[in-house]
Amino acid sequence: MKAIVLFSGGVDSTTCLALAVDRFTNKEVLALSLYYGQKHDKELQASKAIANYYNIEHKILDLKEIFEGSSCSLLKDSNLEIPIGSYKQQLEKTTSPLSTYVPYRNGLFLSVATSIALSYNASYIYYGAHQDETSSAYPDTSKEFNQAISKAIYLGSGKQVEVIAPFVSQTKDQIVKKGLELKVPYQLTWSCYQGKNKACGKCATCIDRQKAFLKNGIKDPIEYEVRIDEGK
Amino acid sequence: MKAIVLFSGGVDSTTCLALAVDRFTNKEVLALSLYYGQKHDKELQASKAIANYYNIEHKILDLKEIFEGSSCSLLKDSNLEIPIGSYKQQLEKTTSPLSTYVPYRNGLFLSVATSIALSYNASYIYYGAHQDETSSAYPDTSKEFNQAISKAIYLGSGKQVEVIAPFVSQTKDQIVKKGLELKVPYQLTWSCYQGKNKACGKCATCIDRQKAFLKNGIKDPIEYEVRIDEGK
Numbered sequence: 001m002k003a004i005v006l007f008s009g010g011v012d013s014t015t016c017l018a019l020a021v022d023r024f025t026n027k028e029v030l031a032l033s034l035y036y037g038q039k040h041d042k043e044l045q046a047s048k049a050i051a052n053y054y055n056i057e058h059k060i061l062d063l064k065e066i067f068e069g070s071s072c073s074l075l076k077d078s079n080l081e082i083p084i085g086s087y088k089q090q091l092e093k094t095t096s097p098l099s100t101y102v103p104y105r106n107g108l109f110l111s112v113a114t115s116i117a118l119s120y121n122a123s124y125i126y127y128g129a130h131q132d133e134t135s136s137a138y139p140d141t142s143k144e145f146n147q148a149i150s151k152a153i154y155l156g157s158g159k160q161v162e163v164i165a166p167f168v169s170q171t172k173d174q175i176v177k178k179g180l181e182l183k184v185p186y187q188l189t190w191s192c193y194q195g196k197n198k199a200c201g202k203c204a205t206c207i208d209r210q211k212a213f214l215k216n217g218i219k220d221p222i223e224y225e226v227r228i229d230e231g232k
Numbered sequence: 233m234k235a236i237v238l239f240s241g242g243v244d245s246t247t248c249l250a251l252a253v254d255r256f257t258n259k260e261v262l263a264l265s266l267y268y269g270q271k272h273d274k275e276l277q278a279s280k281a282i283a284n285y286y287n288i289e290h291k292i293l294d295l296k297e298i299f300e301g302s303s304c305s306l307l308k309d310s311n312l313e314i315p316i317g318s319y320k321q322q323l324e325k326t327t328s329p330l331s332t333y334v335p336y337r338n339g340l341f342l343s344v345a346t347s348i349a350l351s352y353n354a355s356y357i358y359y360g361a362h363q364d365e366t367s368s369a370y371p372d373t374s375k376e377f378n379q380a381i382s383k384a385i386y387l388g389s390g391k392q393v394e395v396i397a398p399f400v401s402q403t404k405d406q407i408v409k410k411g412l413e414l415k416v417p418y419q420l421t422w423s424c425y426q427g428k429n430k431a432c433g434k435c436a437t438c439i440d441r442q443k444a445f446l447k448n449g450i451k452d453p454i455e456y457e458v459r460i461d462e463g464k
Contacts, residue, residue, distance in 0.1 A: 065293055066344055070351035097390045103350035104343060107388040111336060111343040112298055118335035119302035140388035148384035155380055156339040156372035158329045 001120040002028035003164075004113045005127070007058075009033065009047030010191040011209050012128030012167060015179035019166055020126045021054055022182060030057045032116060034109050036102060037064030037075045039082075040195020049188045061112065073099040074193060082193045087137045087204045098137045100193060100204070106140035107149060110163065114153050117161045125153070130167040130175060137204075143168055172208055173215035180216060187221040201226035233352040234260035235396075236345045237359070239290075241265065241279030242423040243441050244360030244399060247411035251398055252358045253286055254414060262289045264348060266341050268334060269296030269307045271314075272427020281420045291348070298340065305331040306425060314425045319369045319436045330369045332425060332436070338372035339381060342395065346385050349393045357385070362399040362407060369436075375400055404440055405447035412448060419453040433458035 002024045005017045020029045031054075033047045044060065051058035073080035080099050083090055090098055106129065113125045129141040139145060150163040167175050179186065192199035192206050199206050201224035210228050213220040219229050234256045237249045252261045263286075265279045276292065283290035305312035312331050315322055322330055338361065345357045361373045371377060382395040399407050411418065424431035424438050431438050433456035442460050445452040451461050 061297055066347050067351065069348070101390075103348075104346040104385070104388055104393075107384060108340075108343040108347050111340040114336040115298050115340050116301070116335075119299065139390035142387065145384060145387040148380055148387055152339060152377060152380035152384050153336070155374065155377040156336055158333070158371035161336075 001030050001057075001117075001122040003030070003124040003126055004117045004120070004122050005029060005031050006109050006113055006125065007031040007033050007047055007051070009043040009045075009050060009189060010128075010205075011172065011179070011186065011189055011212070012130060012175055014050055014186070014189050015175050015182070015184055016126045016128045016166065017050070017054065017056075018179060018182040018184045020124075021056065026054055026056045029054075030059060030116075030120060030122065032109075032113055033058065033060045034112060035060065035062045035064060036105065037067050037077065038195075039074060039076050042190045042192070042195050046188055046190035050185065053185050053188060059116070063108070063112070066108065067102065070103050071099075072102050074102060082203060084202050085204065086207045087132075090204060091137060097139060098204075101138050104140055106138075106145070110149055110153060114157055114161050118157055123160065124162055124164050126164045126166070128167055128175070129165045130170050130172060132171045132208075172212040176209075176212045176216050180218075186213075189222065196225065198223045198225050200224070201228065233262050233289075233349075233354040235262070235356040235358055236349045236352070236354050237261060237263050238341050238345055238357065239263040239265050239279055239283070241275040241277075241282060241421060242360075242437075243404065243411070243418065243421055243444070244362060244407055246282055246418070246421050247407050247414070247416055248358045248360045248398065249282070249286065249288075250411060250414040250416045252356075253288065258286055258288045261286075262291060262348075262352060262354065264341075264345055265290065265292045266344060267292065267294045267296060268337065269299050269309065271306060271308050274422045274424070274427050278420055278422035282417060285417050285420060293344065295340070295344070299334065302335050303331075304334050306334060314435060316434050317436065318439045319364075322436060323369060329371060330436075333370050336372055338370075338377075342381055342385060346389055346393050350389055355392065356394055356396050358396045358398070360399055360407070361397045362402050362404060364403045364440075404444035408441075408444045408448050412450075418445075421454065428457065430455045430457050432456070433460065 425435040
């Protein structure tokens with residue numbers, strides 16, 4: 001195995017996966033999806049369909065026990081409602097991490113991927129951190145965090161594993177641009193924080209992805225309950 | 233909760249625990265023990281006895297699935313024998329991490345502790361990395377690694393969690409010196425890589441701890457099959 005891709009089944013990680021498969025072959029890439037106790041498993045279903053589409057090995061681990069005790073609103077055991085509105089609107093109201101911040105999720109997931117990379121003799125971990133409002137909302141997606149964790153992983157793995165964050169200086173619409181070139185099957189992805197039949201269209205991540213497609217002059221190919229790109 | 237202590241039930245982490253309980257109170261410290269699929273559970277048994285001794289909350293999580301596929305000789309599923317002889321002797325024969333290196337274990341464990349610290353509103357994570365042959369044997373115990381991961385955890389937690397590695401510039405005999413001052417119940421600890429009734433006395437970690445006690449002028453209080461401190 002050459003590369004492990006942290007793979008949620010959303011827009012960013014699916015584009016990462018496409019990049020890894022483009023650089024290596026489908027037999028040299030392992031997609032790693034980590035369940036952490038979220039309210040629904042729509043992302044996992046999406047990730048299975050996409051792994052199947054690319055014909056790659058897909059490993060799913062359940063880490064929910066680690067997050068027991070967290071009040072993060074994405075988690076099944078939380079009493080908090082998932083907020084409505086864009087990241088920007090939410091960040092205007094608070095200086096703390098948002099209720100949708102899963103405690104140190106990226107740090108944890110990258111560490112799990114490192115242990116697995118070492119066991120599988122893979123040298124690279126791909127993950128989809130990028131540069132926009134989410135870096136203020138989620139401290140474990142910032143450039144500074146990425147630099148520090150990449151160094152820690154390189155040193156702590158005995159210089160055997162390197163983190164690749166191809167979008168760390170890019171915005172989501174640039175990710176989608178790259179993905180469209182790579183013919184990413186975005187119709188199979190899932191991002192919505194809610195677990196309904198269709199994506200809600202109103203949570204921060206639904207707003208975010210619709211805008212990213214719009215900036216590329218096209219409509220997001222998934223179905224929404226409410227669209228912000230209607231008639232455009 | 234104020235502090236989470238990464239707690240294996242060995243000499244270093246038990247001394248860390250004693251430091252944390254000394255700084256805070258037993259109600260403000262949570263000991264976190266992580267099972268990773270090792271050949272025996274003697275360490276976990278020891279950790280339970282010590283947590284009980286200090287009357288602190290003790291959380292045990294099973295992470296063995298993450299290490300499936302690793303050939304590390306400490307793991308139940310590995311075909312490799314646990315090596316005999318000191319770290320120094322083993323390191324003279326190889327430049328790779330030793331077969332007892334559990335892939336990125338410290339990085340992973342610190343990340344798990346960070347997620348839990350955030351859920352429990354704890355601001356500190358204590359862990360027992362120290363400065364001697366083990367830093368060459370295990371890349372995830374070096375000073376440089378500790379600096380990088382501490383920064384990653386501080387940034388990725390939204391500046392809410394700090395890593396405390398009180399022994400990162402100290403040797404094991406200095407740890408034991410501090411522990412003796414704090415009256416650490418070393419008779420309850422377990423370090424041996426083997427899972428026999430008594431500690432084997434011949435694996436790297438058994439040799440290491442006997443020497444550390446000897447340098448402090450006393451015998452290691454646990455029972456060994458073979459001692460290196462006999463008659464001293």
